[in-house]
Amino acid sequence: MASPPTAAVEPVLAVHGITKRFGGVTALAGVSLDLLPGEVHCLAGENGCGKSTLIKIISGVERPDSGEVIIDGVAHSRMNATSAITSGVQVIYQDFSLFPNLTVAENIVLTAEVAGRQKLYRAASVRPKARAIVDELQLDLDLDSEVGDLSVADKQLTAICRALVHAARVIIMDEPTTALTHTEVARLFAVVERLRARGVALVFVSHKLEEVLAISQRVTIMRSGRVVTSGLASDFDRRSIAEHMTGSELDESRLVADLDESAAPRLVVSHLDLPGAFHDVSFSVRPGEILGVTGLLGSGRTEIAEAIFGARPAASGEIFIDGRRADIRSIPDAVDAGIGYVPEDRLSQGLFLEKSIADNIVAGSLDRHRNRWHGLDRARIRATIAGLFSDLKINAPNPEAPVRSLSGGNAQRVVLAKWLATEPKVLVLNGPTVGVDVGSKAQILDLLRKAAARGMAIIVISDDAPELVSCCHRVLVVARGRVTHELSGDEITAEIIHERMAA
Amino acid sequence: MQMLRTLRGSNNEGVLALVLLTLIIAMSIISPAFLSAGTAFSTLRSATVPLIFALAVLVVIVSGGIDVSFAAVAIFSAYTAVSFAITTAPDLPAFAIIGFAIAIGAVLGLFNGVVIARFRLPTLIVTLGTQGVFVGVMYTYVGATYYAQLPPSLASLSSVTVIDFATGTGRASLHVMAVVAIGLSLIIWWMLTRTMFGRALYAIGGDAEAARRAGFRVMRTQVLVYVLVGVLAAIAGVAHMVMGRSANPQDLVGDELDIIAAVVLGGASIFGGRGSVLGTVLGVILIQVINNSLLLAGVPSAWLRAAVGMLLIAGVGIQAIAARKKARRVHTVDEQKADRVVEEVAS
Known part of the structure; x- marks a missing residue:
């Protein structure tokens, strides 16, 4: 694990006192968070703790009732999905939001073209642009395959490449390791290290505590719409994270009933x-x-x-x-x-x-x-x-x-x-x-x-x-x-x- | 292998072209009269209106929807414009009548589009409904009179040909409306492959939610698709009347099956996100040639519809089976790849 970035670095993105209500339900109550360049920040919490709402606000899909999102020191009060993308904030959703009927190259480049508000589509420039990103991350992706034919892991890598076309500086990944096998996770983490070297701030939203601890520098834990605790990843372990998430002690010890050795197999x-x-x-x-x-x-x-x-x-x-x-x-x-x-x-x-x-x-x-x-x-x-x-x-x-x-x-x-x-x-x-x-x-x-x-x-x-x-x-x-x-x-x-x- | 893949085309256009070629060769052997410039031009002539319709259907299918009201839109807009010209303004120039028809088509398409995109309703049901509404409104408010004569300006278009020459068996000519259809094909091809609007259609057809997240203006694009269908349908409606030299409000509606079958045979996926102009053109010509061949072979015309119906089911069936096969392939173990991964980890 690399050393955590020092506090002297200016955050790429910070949110202050975000509050969001849906009808009578308070989804977020005064949430603050800052992301430093080149760090992996783990956002943990149980289902319904407000993580998703926070991500939607950062990515401009939802507007907060109060509080502000600050990108590079500039406060944005009226952000929408496109302005978030042009400011360098990218979300990789659990389903990746890719187009199964288009090729890898088209998928990587297309959203950038949309954000550029282009009218014409220059098919010839698509491949070189995609190739540049894929090579930079040293990936083994076939640019001409249709995304629908790819494995889950390759789809995820395609989504990461797509985020980089926008010169993303904040990449938020929703449950990035859930559908991946052990080797694929290792491969993803190698890519994550290269992204950090570029100064990209990554947010991992995850349930899989072990993996997240292995790669994160800082951890923020939410419960019921509030930040419960936040700090260096080295100060946490599985158990303490789980306790903060649930608010109670977690029993994960091995618990198996004794078997009747003589019973015939079912x-x-x-x-x-x-x-x-x-x-x-x-x-x-x-x-x-x-x-x-x-x-x-x-x-x-x-x-x-x-x-x-x-x-x-x-x-x-x-x-x-x-x-x-x-x-x-x-x-x-x-x-x-x-x-x-x-x-x-x-x-x-x-x-x-x-x-x-x-x-x-x-x-x-x-x-x-x-x-x-x-x-x-x-x-x-x-x-x-x-x-x-x-x-x-x-x-x-x-x-x-x-x-x-x-x-x-x-x-x-x-x-x-x-x-x-x-x-x-x-x-x-x-x-x-x-x-x-x-x-x-x-x-x-x-x-x-x-x-x-x-x-x-x-x-x-x-x-x-x-x-x-x-x-x-x-x-x-x-x-x-x-x-x-x-x-x-x-x-x-x-x-x-x-x-x-x-x- | 790579060359084979290119020849086959991304939507099996190559396979379609091969089938078409085989059919033409077979027909020429059976009936030598089949292979002539005259037959080719008459096939083009009979394919003109279906081709314009097919382009409209292609655009909707790529965007992940379906429109069965296009024939109703065509007859409504063309018949309304023509009957307006006949009853109130007989001296209206042709471009004004066509422009009027296009405007009506655009409004009807807009209606479809707004209902579908705004309320997120299933496209098949909405257009099935509006098909009835459009035809009913036309009969009630515009009329149901059959006009055997078009307004003079349009009537003069009926006999305009671009190429015209004598052949051994008669005259072969290329109607001006066939040229319009070819021009529209080129425009739609350019739109689908070279504009962001075209890419938006494929993106939305592939995954509408992903398109929304990527920043495509999904609702606006969907509305525009149906407006475009309305415009193309109106042109097809006028072309039909010009080539038939009359205005019959009972025409066109009921022949949607042929068009949709042609587009699906042309490789457009009924599930959205796939399809090409080349495939659609081949599909339309294939259906025309099959119809012509069956007639030449003495098959009763009642069987033609059955044949087209079977082709539609075959086309969709091939797509569905191919999709299922693909899904299965992803699941099975790729031993070589698994070995490679294991080696990577070990090293």
Whole structure:
């Protein structure tokens, strides 16, 4: 870690006493923050603490009710998105806001042309401009590929290049490491170092505390619309950040229930093979056991889960549930066999966003709520909904609220509720806490422990090592489509998991 | 490989050209009369109005929307301008009548655009609705009379040809309206590829929210798209009447399928963000040639519509399947790349 910039340096950007109200709700109350050139500033806080609102104000998307944004010593009271961009402030959103149908080069250059208020588009000058930026950051990006074909990491690099075309001096990155694997994060951080050398100030908004601590010089933590604390990153550790964020002590110790060693395995996967995705995968899970599966993005970990759930069936190999062979060729086969799956991309795959929480909870288990005449048993449905809604502590006024209105952590609990309602024998979760704040994360892991305690076999696919450490009995490491390591007991530590993933 | 990629074109224009060529060669072998300047010029003539419409549809589809009211806008604006000229100002010069039609088309397009952009409504439903509204309003307030004669200034345009020569089987001529269609194609091509407005259309079609964040004025651009559609539709409407030498309020509406099919076959993605003028021109000509060939082959004309319908489904189907394949490809493990990453980390 480089030494923190000295206080004598003039801040590139500072905000003073920002207050913002939406209707009767105060989103920000007197927030102040300053960014120095060449620093990485971590902005941490739970969902709904006001981070997003602050970013929107800095980037000119929202106007503050009071307070000012000062860029290079000049106060801006009426900033809009374009004037923020021309002043050198760039936001890289979690979805990157790129155009999937255009090439990398066009994506890098296009917004600069828009900000320049040009009428004509000079196609010939696009490539050289983009090439200059890509070369400066020493990236390996194919300028002629369409962005829609790129990996998440390459999309992110494209977005960073785009920010630099504007001679950005402040780059705000929203959850930059969430969708990246370990190696990709390392690559991103190398780029970040080059940006710092150029004197760019970076703001990282993140939930992943470890990574953020590794790269940041300063940390600002927000809670309920206020800055709780701010200081040098070296003065903080995981624990103290989490405590400031939640306002309470965080329990992240390893907590796994004892297993009945004699119990027959609930799920046995034997020599599963799908060419191009994974080879010869075998493992078993006992009732009450939580099995972690980890690996780099593209290692085959998601494909294995999808094969078990029948979304993309394996070409060969066998799956046994409670000792009985289950022939899984499709999703209905898997559901019939008692397998539940919480997908990676929950918003598009796991939920009916416009429907109510209640409808979503019972969407997967209507067959279980039939009465004698095969009609729906309203009373039982209501009981299931009420039970899960309160058990899972979903933060909404009532179960009739649409899922779209929920925050990430709460939407995640609805997906979980949907599958718990089907009472599966085996529940597979892909990235169960991606994009969820620390408080919700602990609660979700707790829910999994409780579900396991009732005899369910649970498979958690994740690259969040502390999470695996916290709840898994065993952890399988997948690399290039093969199970390369099986960790159990004392071997399960964040360090060993990271080491095995990269090896 | 790189050359193949270039020849194929970013929207499969190369494949389309190949299909077209094959069809023409096949038809020439079956019926030698097919391959002649006369056939080529008559195909161009019958493709003129569809081509202008197709350019309009291309622009909307690229921006991520769809417009099914263009035929109604065309007939409304052309018929209103012509019937105004016939009933109240018979001496109006041609450019004034055309200008009047274009102005009406622009206003109708503006109406579509404002409703769609301001209230963020689904484009298909809005234009389906306005199609009915426009036709109804025209019948009620403008009239439903069939005029067998155009105003003199327009009528004189009907016989203007640019190239005209005798061939072995008769005369071949290039109508002035075909030249207008070619000119419009060039203008739209320039607009889509060389102006920021054109890039804005692709950006919005690719991801409207991203376009908004990038600073594109999305709402304004969308409104302008529908105004442009109105203008192009009005020109197509006038061209149709000039070439048909009459003004029939019952024309055009109902033939939207052919146009949309041509644009989609031409490689424009129904999901937005993709499409080219070259592809659209090829698509329009392909549909015309197929129609002509089927007629020549003695297929009853009732089957023509079925053929076009099937082509539309095939066109969209190919796009959807290709998109799905692409999505799948991204997910599977690229072993070589994975190896490389591992080596990088190790070193």
